[in-house]
Amino acid sequence: MRFNRMLLSTTLVVVALVVQVTVLARLQLPGAVPDLMLLTVLGLAFVYGPMSGALIGFGAGLLADFAPPADHAAGRYALVLCVIGYLAGLAKPENGQIRSATAPMVAVVVAAIGSTLLYAGVGALVGDTAARHVGIVNLLLTSALYDLLLAPFVVPVVMALARRAENDPLADSQSGTNGADVASGWLASGTGLRIGSQRAGLRVNAARSRAARAGRIKGVKRL
Template identity: 80%
Template sequence: MRFNRMLLSTTLVIVALVVQVSILARLHLPGAVPDLVLLTVLGLALVYGHVGGALIGFGAGLLADLAPPADHAAGRYALVLCLVGYLAGLVKPDNGQLRSATGPMAVVVAAAVGTTLLYAGVGALVGDTAARHVGLPSLLFTAALYDLLLAPFVVPAIMALARRADNDPLAESSSAKAADVSSGWLSSGTGLSIGSQRGGLRLKAARSRMARAGRIKGVKRL
């Protein structure tokens, strides 16, 4: 990953994690907690692709595993977000821009449900049965609902920041073509101006020669 991608992704993930732990987790909403870190990973994966999404998801999940108050084994959420980031990056738009909001909203709902199921499944493998006591259906419904409500405000902003910080090769090629066209126009315009200046100089030289020849003939006539 490029340095600007790493810097932007790290900053956005840390900000999202701080907001989620210090604000969203303390709202005591019924069911799940709005997952701002997940939405950040989704927004970055939709721009950077499946490889970048997997790396960002793993790093974000590992930070979430280590952030207090951590009540589960380290690496559990990192594995989940790594898989989710990879899968979300597979549906990355070709030009990095969204044509409609239907696709991203479906990705958010699928990611929210899939993250909850994967987290509960990995927890069941390591002996954590907290999801059974809370109620898995209510967790799935509230996780999808909260993330869907936050997604229109988070995902487009994350994608816009990622596109702006990233050097788009399509934009660079189009700007290079525009620069070539403009330079071609400039060179053609310069050639015309130089040609006109040369023509003017030739015309002035011919007129001066004719004037000199007339003067010489006049002198000979005298």
């Protein structure tokens, strides 16, 4: 991976891990814990593609495996996020721009459910049966709900930072969109992340009209 990808990915993963361990894990919510690490990996994989998504997922999961209070076998969560990062990278849009909010939100739900099932399945293989005592159905429902509620405020921001680090022209067209606009675009069905591009189009049209008026004033012939 490029150096800027590695630097940004490492920074975002470390920040997500610190917030998850020190804040989200202490909320004592019923069922699962909101998985900020998963959402960060999803956002990066949506921009960088499957191979980078798998590498970022593996590194993020391995870091989480060793972060206290680690109560599971090392490499278990690394395998989960590696698979999720690769599959999420396969869903990367061809032009790099998400047209609808439906597909990313469905991807978040599928990733939340899939990561919980895969984590429990790997645990069963190594003799960890904690998921049976907690209730796998309760974990699936709460993890999907919490991640879905948190996703509009995490994934679009991560994607915007990743595009800006890549010097992606899409980042310039979306630079006028703040976090609240992006979150509202995800929450509003069918609008997606087109708010920034629509505003950019309006600015371009306004600039062209001003140029046309200026040309007529200067006496330039317009056909």
